[in-house]
Amino acid sequence: xxxxxxxxxxxxxxxxxxxxxxxxxxxxxxxxxxxxxxxxxxxxxxxxxxxxxxxxxxxxxxxxxxxxxxxxxxxxxxxxxxxxxxxxxxxxxxxxxxxxxxxxxxxxxxxxxxxxxxxxxxxxxxxxxxxxxxxxxxxxxxxxxxxxxxxxxxxxxxxxxxxxxxxxxxxxxxxxxxxxxxxxxxxxxxxxxxxxxxxxxxxxxxxxxxxxxxxxxxxxxxxxxxxxxxxxxxxxxxxxxxxxxxxxxxxxxxxxxxxxxxxxxxxxxxxxxxxxxxxxxxxxxxxxxxxxxxxxxxxxxxxxxxxxxxxxxxxxxxxxxxxxxxxxxxxxxxxxxxxxxxxxxxxxxxxxxxxxxxxxxxxxxxxxxxxxxxxxxxxxxxxxxxxxxxxxxxxxxxxxxxxxxxxxxxxxxxxxxxxxxxxxxxxxxxxxxxxxxxxxxxxxxxxxxxxxxxxxxxxxxxxxxxxxxxxxxxxxxxxxxxxxxxxxxxxxxxxxxxxxxxxxxxxxxxxxxxxxxxxxxxxxxxxxxxxxxxxxxxxxxxxxxxxxxxxxxxxxxxxxxxxxxxxxxx
Amino acid sequence: xxxxxxxxxxxxxxxxxxxxxxxxxxxxxxxxxxxxxxxxxxxxxxxxxxxxxxxxxxxxxxxxxxxxxxxxxxxxxxxxxxxxxxxxxxxxxxxxxxxxxxxxxxxxxxxxxxxxxxxxxxxxxxxxxxxxxxxxxxxxxxxxxxxxxxxxxxxxxxxxxxxxxxxxxxxxxxxxxxxxxxxxxxxxxxxxxxxxxxxxxxxxxxxxxxxxxxxxxxxxxxxxxxxxxxxxxxxxxxxxxxxxxxxxxxxxxxxxxxxxxxxxxxxxxxxxxxxxxxxxxxxxxxxxxxxxxxxxxxxxxxxxxxxxxxxxxxxxxxxxxxxxxxxxxxxxxxx
Numbered sequence: 001x002x003x004x005x006x007x008x009x010x011x012x013x014x015x016x017x018x019x020x021x022x023x024x025x026x027x028x029x030x031x032x033x034x035x036x037x038x039x040x041x042x043x044x045x046x047x048x049x050x051x052x053x054x055x056x057x058x059x060x061x062x063x064x065x066x067x068x069x070x071x072x073x074x075x076x077x078x079x080x081x082x083x084x085x086x087x088x089x090x091x092x093x094x095x096x097x098x099x100x101x102x103x104x105x106x107x108x109x110x111x112x113x114x115x116x117x118x119x120x121x122x123x124x125x126x127x128x129x130x131x132x133x134x135x136x137x138x139x140x141x142x143x144x145x146x147x148x149x150x151x152x153x154x155x156x157x158x159x160x161x162x163x164x165x166x167x168x169x170x171x172x173x174x175x176x177x178x179x180x181x182x183x184x185x186x187x188x189x190x191x192x193x194x195x196x197x198x199x200x201x202x203x204x205x206x207x208x209x210x211x212x213x214x215x216x217x218x219x220x221x222x223x224x225x226x227x228x229x230x231x232x233x234x235x236x237x238x239x240x241x242x243x244x245x246x247x248x249x250x251x252x253x254x255x256x257x258x259x260x261x262x263x264x265x266x267x268x269x270x271x272x273x274x275x276x277x278x279x280x281x282x283x284x285x286x287x288x289x290x291x292x293x294x295x296x297x298x299x300x301x302x303x304x305x306x307x308x309x310x311x312x313x314x315x316x317x318x319x320x321x322x323x324x325x326x327x328x329x330x331x332x333x334x335x336x337x338x339x340x341x342x343x344x345x346x347x348x349x350x351x352x353x354x355x356x357x358x359x360x361x362x363x364x365x366x367x368x369x370x371x372x373x374x375x376x377x378x379x380x381x382x383x384x385x386x387x388x389x390x391x392x393x394x395x396x397x398x399x400x401x402x403x404x405x406x407x408x409x410x411x412x413x414x415x416x417x418x419x420x421x422x423x424x425x426x427x428x429x430x431x432x433x434x435x436x437x438x439x440x441x442x443x444x445x446x447x448x449x450x451x452x453x454x455x456x457x458x459x460x461x462x463x464x465x466x467x468x469x470x471x472x473x474x475x476x477x478x479x480x481x482x483x484x485x486x487x488x489x490x491x492x493x494x495x496x497x498x499x500x501x502x503x504x505x506x507x508x509x510x511x512x513x514x515x516x517x518x519x520x521x522x523x524x525x526x527x528x529x530x531x532x533x534x535x536x537x538x539x540x541x542x543x544x545x546x547x548x549x550x551x552x553x554x555x556x557x558x559x560x561x562x563x564x565x566x567x568x569x570x
Numbered sequence: 571x572x573x574x575x576x577x578x579x580x581x582x583x584x585x586x587x588x589x590x591x592x593x594x595x596x597x598x599x600x601x602x603x604x605x606x607x608x609x610x611x612x613x614x615x616x617x618x619x620x621x622x623x624x625x626x627x628x629x630x631x632x633x634x635x636x637x638x639x640x641x642x643x644x645x646x647x648x649x650x651x652x653x654x655x656x657x658x659x660x661x662x663x664x665x666x667x668x669x670x671x672x673x674x675x676x677x678x679x680x681x682x683x684x685x686x687x688x689x690x691x692x693x694x695x696x697x698x699x700x701x702x703x704x705x706x707x708x709x710x711x712x713x714x715x716x717x718x719x720x721x722x723x724x725x726x727x728x729x730x731x732x733x734x735x736x737x738x739x740x741x742x743x744x745x746x747x748x749x750x751x752x753x754x755x756x757x758x759x760x761x762x763x764x765x766x767x768x769x770x771x772x773x774x775x776x777x778x779x780x781x782x783x784x785x786x787x788x789x790x791x792x793x794x795x796x797x798x799x800x801x802x803x804x805x806x807x808x809x810x811x812x813x814x815x816x817x818x819x820x821x822x823x824x825x826x827x828x829x830x831x832x833x834x835x836x837x838x839x840x841x842x843x844x845x846x847x848x849x850x851x852x853x854x855x856x857x858x859x860x861x862x863x864x865x866x867x868x869x870x871x872x873x874x875x876x877x878x879x880x881x882x883x884x885x886x887x888x889x890x891x892x893x894x895x896x897x898x899x900x901x902x903x904x905x
C-alpha cells in the first residue's frame with residue numbers, strides 16, 4: 001500500500017524509458033540443417049539445474065492432448081515440456097530462430113525436389129517417459145488420431161493436405177492405423193501429396209505430429225494426462241487447480257536441439273486473476289521469487305512498471321509479438337478505391353497506439369505481415385496526410401459504419417476518437433457497439449452490414465503463406481457464417497495468381513515474395529487499414545533466470561527458464 | 571378549523587399547538603397544503619438540501635452555458651494532454667482550463683463530464699419518477715376502487731412484477747430491446763439509450779406507488795364523504811378524480827420524492843454494468859466503472875472519488891429532501 005501511495009502522488013511527466021525500438025525481424029535463413037537438428041540445445045548463459053519453478057495463471061491448459069492443442073500457452077507447455085514433434089523451432093538464447101528436426105534428423109527431405117514427397121528419419125535414442133522407444137509408427141498413429149473429429153481441435157493443415165475429402169476419421173473402430181498419404185518404413189516416415197506442399201516442414205512442427213503409442217492411447221482421457229515424450233512428465237494433476245511436472249529421466253538432451261530441462265520440477269497453479277498475478281509478481285514477496293506466468297503485465301500496472309524498468313532488471317522482458325491489429329474495410333460495401341485510400345491517409349495511427357496503452361502495448365504497424373515473419377517488408381504506403389485524404393474524396397460526402405466490440409470503456413473511446421478524426425476529412429462515421437461475445441462470428445460473416453471493424457491475425461508458422469492467403473485471399477472467404485478469415489472480403493484475380501505462384505515455390509524463395517505481395521496489395525487496392533503490431537511486457541519473480549520471449553509462440557519461452565538460486569524456497 | 575372532511579385535517583390540531591403564540595393570536599384558517607409548507611419552511615434539513623438541489627440543478631442544466639464560459643464541453647477530445655499511454659499528464663491532467671483534470675483515453679474534461687452526467691442522470695430519474703408515480707397512482711386507484719376479482723388480478727400481477735429479478739432482466743433485455751427499437755445496426759443516439767433505461771426502470775418501479783395508492787384509496791372509499799357523494803348521485807369518475815385523488819396527493823408526492831433518488835442510483839447502477847447511456851455521452855455510473863478499472867493510477871482514485879461522490883451527493887440530498895417532504899405532509903410519522 002505504501003508503494004502505491006507513493007507512486008500515486010507523483011506527477012505524470014509523460015517521460016520514461018521507451019519501449020525498445022528494434023523489433024526482431026525474422027531471418028530468411030529459417031530452415032535449419034542436419035547439424036542444427038542435433039542436440040543438445042545451446043546452453044542458456046549462467047543456467048543451473050535444480051529447484052522448483054512455480055506458475056500461476058487464470059485458467060488451466062484446457063487441451064494437453066497434442067492433437068487438440070492450438071493455443072499459444074498450451075502449445076508452449078506441450079511442445080516445450082511434454083512432447084516432441086517431427087520438427088520444432090530451435091530458438092537460440094538471446095534470439096534467432098530456426099526450424100529444425102526434433103524427432104527427425106533434419107527438417108525434411110524433399111525426395112523428388114517437387115515438394116510432393118517428403119521423407120523423415122527418426123533419431124536414435126528417443127524414449128518415452130517409461131523408457132520405451134519412440135517409433136515412426138507412433139508418429140503416424142499420432143497424426144492418425146488428429147483426423148478424429150472429436151480430437152481435431154488442433155491445426156488441420158497437414159490433415160487437409162493429406163486428404164482433401166477428409167473421409168478418414170481416425171484410427172479407431174478398426175480403421176487403418178496409418179493415415180492416408182503416410183507410409184512408415186522402419187524409422188522412416190514418408191508423406192505423399194498430390195500437390196506441391198513446400199511448407200510441409202512447418203506443418204509437421206505443429207503439436208499433432210507428436211508420437212502417441214497405440215497401447216497408451218486413452219482417447220478423450222489423453223487430454224488430461226498425455227504420455228510424455230518430452231523432458232518432463234505429469235506427476236499429478238487436478239484439472240483447473242494444479243499440475244505438477246517432474247523430470248522424465250528417459251529424455252536425453254543429446255537428442256534434443258530445442259529443449260532444456262533446468263528445474264527439477266514445475267508446479268502449475270490455476271485460478272488467479274491476471275491483475276492479482278501482476279501485483280504479486282511486482283511485489284516479489286518471500287516465497288514468490290520462483291514464480292512466473294504467461295500473462296502479460298496487466299494494463300493497470302504497466303505504466304508503473306515501464307516507467308522504472310531498471311528496477312526490475314532481467315525479470316522483465318518485452319518484445320513485439322507476431323500478431324497484428326488492423327481495421328478491416330469491408331470491400332463488399334466500400335468498393336471505391338479512393339475512399340479506401342483516403343481512410344488510410346487519414347488513419348490516426350498515433351492516437352490508436354496511444355489508446356491501446358502506448359508503445360509497450362502496441363507498435364504502429366503499416367503492413368499486414370509483422371516483422372517476426374521472415375520475408376516481412378517494411379513499407380508505409382499511406383503516411384498520415386489529411387490534405388491528400390481530402391483530395392482523394394474530392395468533396396464527396398461519405399458515411400460509413402464502424403462496428404466495435406463493446407467490452408470496455410476503451411472500446412467506446414476508440415470509436416469516439418475515430419469519429420472525431422475522420423470528421424476532419426468529411427467522413428461521417430456511424431459507430432455501432434456490438435456484443436463482444438462471438439466477435440469473429442459477426443465480422444466473419446460476408447453479409448455483415450458494417451464498413452469498418454477491428455480484426456487481428458498472427459501467423460501459424462513463420463511464413464507469409466499463413467498470413468496473406470487466409471486474410472487477403474480467396475482462401476479466407478467462406479459462405480459459412482463466421483468461418484471467413486478474410487475480414488475485408490478482398491479478392492483480386494491478379495493477387496490470387498501471385499498467391500498460387502508463391503505457394504508452388506520452394507519455401508526460401510517464396511518467403512520474400514509474401515512481403516512484396518503485402519506491399520503490392522496495399523499500394524494498389526488498400527483493402528484494409530494497418531494499425532499496430534502487438535507488443536508485450538512480461539514479468540517473473542526475481543529468482544527466475546533465462547526469461548526470454550519465444551519468437552514462434554509470442555509468449556515466454558518455458559524451456560529456457562531456470563532458477564538463479566536453486567536452493568531458494570526448496 | 572376549516573370545515574373540510576379531508577383526513578389530513580385531523581393532524582392539524584397538533585400542528586396548531588406548535589405554532590407560536592403570535593401566530594396563534596391572529597388565528598386564520600389554513601389549508602393542509604399551507605400547513606405542510608409552513609412545516610417544510612421550518613425544517614433546516616429541508617432548507618439545506620433544497621439549496622443543494624437547486625445549485626446542482628443550475629450547474630447541471632446550465633451546463634451548455636457554463637461550457638461556453640469555461641471553454642470546454644464534455645465532448646471535446648484533448649489527446650495532447652495525455653502521455654503516450656493515454657494517461658493524463660501532471661496531476662490527473664488538472665490545470666487552469668480543466669479544473670478537475672481530463673479523462674484517460676481521449677482527454678475529455680472531467681468537470682463537464684460530471685455536469686452533463688448529472689443532467690442526464692437527473693432528467694432520466696425525474697421523468698421516469700413522474701411516469702412511475704402517475705402510472706402507479708392510476709393502477710392503484712383503479713384497482714382499489716373497482717375491487718373484486720380485478721383487484722385480485724392486479725394485486726397478483728404486482729406480486730409477480732415484484733418478484734422478478736431486476737438486474738438479470740435489465741442486463742438481458744436492454745441490448746435486445748435496443749436492437750428492436752433501432753431496427754438494425756446503427757448508432758445509438760442519446761434519446762434511444764435514455765428511453766431504453768427509462769422503460770426498464772419504469773417496468774420495475776411502478777409497483778410501490780401502486781400499492782401505496784391502492785391502500786389509501788381502499789381506506790378512503792369507505793369514508794362518509796364518499797358515501798355522501800354516492801348518495802348525491804356522483805358517478806365513479808367523479809368520485810375517483812374529484813373526491814378520492816385530491817385526498818391521496820400527499821402520499822403520491824412522498825412516493826415521488828422517494829422514487830427520484832432511488833432512480834438516480836438505479837440509473838447509475840445500470841450504466842456501471844454497461845447497459846446505460848453509451849459513449850460518447852457522459853454518464854455518472856459509467857464514470858465510476860471507468861474509474862474502478864484504473865485503481866492502480868492516481869486518475870482512478872481521483873475519478874472514483876468525484877464521480878462516486880457526485881452520485882452519493884445526488885442520492886443523499888434527494889433522499890433527505892424527500893424525508894422532509896414526507897414529515898411535512900404527515901407529521902405523525904416517526905421523527
